[in-house]
Amino acid sequence: QQPVQSPQAVILREGEDAVINCSSSKALYSVHWYRQKHGEAPVFLMILLKGGEQKGHEKISASFNEKKQQSSLYLTASQLSYSGTYFCGTAKKTSYDKVIFGPGTSLSVIP
Amino acid sequence: SAVISQKPSRDICQRGTSLTIQCQVDSQVTMMFWYRQQPGQSLTLIATANQGSEATYESGFVIDKFPISRPNLTFSTLTVSNMSPEDSSIYLCSVDRGLYNEQFFGPGTRLTVL
Numbered sequence: 001q002q003p004v005q006s007p008q009a010v011i012l013r014e015g016e017d018a019v020i021n022c023s024s025s026k027a028l029y030s031v032h033w034y035r036q037k038h039g040e041a042p043v044f045l046m047i048l049l050k051g052g053e054q055k056g057h058e059k060i061s062a063s064f065n066e067k068k069q070q071s072s073l074y075l076t077a078s079q080l081s082y083s084g085t086y087f088c089g090t091a092k093k094t095s096y097d098k099v100i101f102g103p104g105t106s107l108s109v110i111p
Numbered sequence: 112s113a114v115i116s117q118k119p120s121r122d123i124c125q126r127g128t129s130l131t132i133q134c135q136v137d138s139q140v141t142m143m144f145w146y147r148q149q150p151g152q153s154l155t156l157i158a159t160a161n162q163g164s165e166a167t168y169e170s171g172f173v174i175d176k177f178p179i180s181r182p183n184l185t186f187s188t189l190t191v192s193n194m195s196p197e198d199s200s201i202y203l204c205s206v207d208r209g210l211y212n213e214q215f216f217g218p219g220t221r222l223t224v225l
Contacts, residue, residue, distance in 0.1 A: 041216035099214050101154045
């Protein structure tokens with residue numbers, strides 16, 4: 001079952017912060033975050049595991065609330081290069097399992 | 112990570128024909144995945160391909176329409192059969208190379224069916 005993402009789209013000015021949310025109705029073992037720029041393939045950002053720690057990548061970090069089956073991606077002090085579509089993906093196992101992607105959140109950072 | 116190539120990068124095909132898309136990985140992987148992405152949409156998993164076994168298809172996708180081969184641990188093909196304009200999309204292969212099944216994607220094949 002596809003996870004749900006919010007918001008659908010967001011526009012930021014450089015330096016502003018944003019939060020993208022991902023939730024699932026089913027129990028999660030891992031949550032993935034990917035960014036896709038226009039005309040390119042998605043690129044892996046980070047993964048959060050059940051029982052694991054909050055992960056960080058540059059000024060992008062994420063959290064995973066296992067009880068609520070929710071994850072949030074935090075982008076701080078946004079840069080123009082952060083523009084793109086962000087997808088969360090969920091898997092039922094921590095390895096050798098398919099990933100089901102959410103509908104995506106379009107993020108535009110403007111000067 | 113992984114270096115993944117796909118051929119062709121794009122193609123324009125006539126209705127009723129078939130196209131085979133190739134996916135090559137720079138090292139051996141257990142699982143390969145085929146996704147479809149329509150313009151402005153998310154990634155929809157078509158099937159999972161393991162070497163030495165039949166591909167596992169997701170709901171709404173059937174082997175007769177999307178036959179998949181996985182002859183070895185570095186290569187897979189996806190065929191889009193008897194194409195219609197509704198098959199126009201970007202097709203991406205991905206591999207599971209990380210410790211916790213992080214997905215690494217090929218550049219995609221942009222298919223247009225007239």
